[in-house]
Amino acid sequence: MSLTSSKIRALNAVVEEGGFTAAARRLGVSQPAVTQHVRELQTEFQVALFEKRRGAIVPTPLCRELYRITSDIRRREDDALRLLARHDEMDFGPLRIGIGNAMPAMRYISAFRAKHPTVALNIETGPWSRLMESVLTQNIDVAIIPEVPDEPRFTRARCSSQSVVALVHPDHAFANKDEIEIGELIEQPLIFRTKQSYVQRVVDAAFTAAMLEPSASVVVDTRDSMLEAVANNLGVGFVWNNGSSRTENIRRVKVREMHKPWDEYAFHLSHSAPTIAHRFLAVVNEMAPL
Secondary structure, X not given: OOOOHHHHHHXXXXXXXXXXXXXXXXXXXXXXXXXXXXXXXXXXXXXXXEEEEOOEEEEOHHHHHHHHHHOHHHHHHHHHHHHHHOHHHHHHOOEEEEEOOHHHHHHHHHHHHHHOOOOOEEEEEOOHHHHHHHHXXXXXXXXXEEOOOOXXXXXXXXXXXXXXXXXXXXXXXXXXXXXXXXXXXOOOOEEEEOOOOHHHHHHHHHHHHOOOOOOEEEEEOOHHXXXXXXXXXXXXXXXXXXXXXXXXXXXXXXXXXXXXXXXXXXEEEOOOOOOHHHHHHHHHHHOOOO
């Protein structure tokens, strides 16, 4: 007895398309060829796989169970075809990378470039929510952001652990302090990010836990805008402690209630076939997290 992949493909196509002719059209073969494959299965194993009802082809219960068991064959073949079609991409890219923080993401990007120098890199920055959505919609291949859910749909590798710090101008009263308490911030002019920012989520959660209700004097949509606002002494801002290397006109101050570390991950959608994103995570896994 033999159960070849061509026979299983024919059977599954008939189930999915609802008929032999439509199945043959999808598979790019003749209708008699599909019929012969199904007939051979029925004869060789002495089973009934389809029956006619009111002129329509209907799978038997046995056929439906067989389809359930073998239906992922088509997906695996599609993965294989994508791999073969993308072999040039594996070597030359582009690899589309989304980052929330240039630091420490560039450390891992630099290591990947050293190992795969021919791969072109497209790098974009953005808030947590936008980068997560871009991975889900496959507009980017891999992203580096904090708190990636531990779910089967994602493959991830931990890159670093960071906490949120306050940013102040050198002339600010907090500039010479190593650490402050969150209550000291409530009377200060505060610079917040928009709600798409994960840093802002951490800041909001800390104020809520402390039963404080701050109001922002300035709201900005990017980290660079936050840095410029603080450098121009518009108020107290917040970033990841390794979110930027900038030091001019800026001082970093720990906030006791925001000092919890948050893990940052490189991640991509899970695929059964290797992709260029797999290569990036392999490099991340070879390196020690910061």
